[in-house]
Amino acid sequence: MTSERKYNEADGENEALSFDYYDDDDVFDTFTDGDCGCDEGVLGFSDPFSSEVKPRILLMGLRRSGKSSIQKVVFHKMSPNETLFLESTNKICREDVSNSSFVSFQIWDFPGQIDFFDPTFDYEMIFRGTGALIFVIDSQDDYVEALSRLHLTVTRAYKVNPDINFEVFIHKVDGLSDDHKIEKQRDIHKRANDDLADAGLERIHLSFYLTSIYDHSIFEAFSKVVQKLIPQLPTLENLLNIFISNSGIEKAFLFDVVSKIYIATDSSPVDMQTYELCCDMIDVVIDISCIYGLTGDEAGTPYDKESMAIIHLNNTTVMYLKEVTKFLALVCFLREESFERKGLVVTCRCIFSLGYRVSV
Numbered sequence: 482m483t484s485e486r487k488y489n490e491a492d493g494e495n496e497a498l499s500f501d502y503y504d505d506d507d508v509f510d511t512f513t514d515g516d517c518g519c520d521e522g523v524l525g526f527s528d529p530f531s532s533e534v535k536p537r538i539l540l541m542g543l544r545r546s547g548k549s550s551i552q553k554v555v556f557h558k559m560s561p562n563e564t565l566f567l568e569s570t571n572k573i574c575r576e577d578v579s580n581s582s583f584v585s586f587q588i589w590d591f592p593g594q595i596d597f598f599d600p601t602f603d604y605e606m607i608f609r610g611t612g613a614l615i616f617v618i619d620s621q622d623d624y625v626e627a628l629s630r631l632h633l634t635v636t637r638a639y640k641v642n643p644d645i646n647f648e649v650f651i652h653k654v655d656g657l658s659d660d661h662k663i664e665k666q667r668d669i670h671k672r673a674n675d676d677l678a679d680a681g682l683e684r685i686h687l688s689f690y691l692t693s694i695y696d697h698s699i700f701e702a703f704s705k706v707v708q709k710l711i712p713q714l715p716t717l718e719n720l721l722n723i724f725i726s727n728s729g730i731e732k733a734f735l736f737d738v739v740s741k742i743y744i745a746t747d748s749s750p751v752d753m754q755t756y757e758l759c760c761d762m763i764d765v766v767i768d769i770s771c772i773y774g775l776t777g778d779e780a781g782t783p784y785d786k787e788s789m790a791i792i793h794l795n796n797t798t799v800m801y802l803k804e805v806t807k808f809l810a811l812v813c814f815l816r817e818e819s820f821e822r823k824g825l826v827v828t829c830r831c832i833f834s835l836g837y838r839v840s841v
């Protein structure tokens with residue numbers, strides 16, 4: 482028998498710190514009409530009795546909209562093509578993502594076909610502990626039904642917990658031209674907000690992202706969702722701003738190496754190409770380390786204190802990657818002429834190490 486956390490409503494104010502435990506038969510078994518499509522052992526609570534409270538991210542949307550694929554590609558390194566063989570999820574799958582003290586949350590993947598407003602289903606308990614609700618809309622399908630489900634979900638969730646961040650992934654945009662993508666986003670944005678306005682709920686804010694598992698857009702969107710749940714974000718951004726203003730560095734990211742989610746960057750805008758280059762650099766570092774860094778039967782990891790890489794691009798830009806902690810990497814862009822002042826990078830690494838220690 483597994484255990485599930487439940488909010489202790491009596492504790493009122495600070496709900497995020499008021500978990501207690503109970504056997505989960507009553508809530509979740511309502512939806513277990515078959516085997517979970519999730520790997521037992523990988524998914525579920527890694528430490529159900531830990532007192533640590535993690536923000537909860539819900540993945541919701543109609544059947545086949547791409548929820549499980551998103552989770553598998555971002556957090557399990559599944560290749561996008563393999564998602565073609567994913568079976569439909571038929572019960573709620575929960576996963577702990579605890580790569581570092583910053584990137585630490587639970588993802589709950591909901592089956593598309595369930596009626597989570599079934600009276601036997603304690604949706605209040607679920608929404609009360611939620612930090613972000615990602616609603617996935619298949620942009621290649623007719624989205625009228627998805628929009629009405631989005632409206633229902635958001636309004637119910639908001640009533641229970643107005644602090645939830647509502648994130649709408651307009652998904653599978655890989656099949657669409659750029660013009661078509663923008664047109665879809667505008668249409669979905671307008672209809673969803675009109676529905677809320679008609680219900681007198683224009684104060685509910687929805688954020689929209691164009692996503693696909695076939696490019697980096699899904700990682701970028703997830704980065705933004707996760708960043709909103711990191712209380713240390715303003716401090717990290719500040720540190721990165723100080724960092725770049727005191728060095729020749731033009732752009733700096735703090736990456737979670739495992740998921741390739743960037744948990745913070747300086748306040749200059751991020752463009753997709755820069756983000757993609759960072760992801761590629763992380764892949765290169767890990768791949769090269771796996772091939773040449775691990776010897777024989779050594780049980781080491783391909784990413785450790787020694788991990789660092791420098792890549793000279795052919796446009797006089799240099800990319801610099803350095804391990805900050807076991808799970809975090811600092812990835813910077815700088816001009817070749819500034820690169821000689823590499824000592825600054827090392828200094829700033831100390832600042833980040835300090836920032837990390839302070840946060841735990």
Ligand SMILES: Nc1nc2c(ncn2[C@@H]2O[C@H](COP(=O)(O)OP(=O)(O)OP(=O)(O)O)[C@@H](O)[C@H]2O)c(=O)[nH]1
Nearest residue numbers: 545546547548549550564565569570593653693694
């Ligand atoms: N073209 C394209 N197909 C995608 C994308 N993401 C997911 N898919 C496909 O969409 C189909 C459904 O994906 P799932 O992840 O199983 O969808 P789901 O929302 O979890 O479905 P249920 O478990 O039934 O609720 C699969 O064939 C995926 O390969 C995407 O970004 N682009």
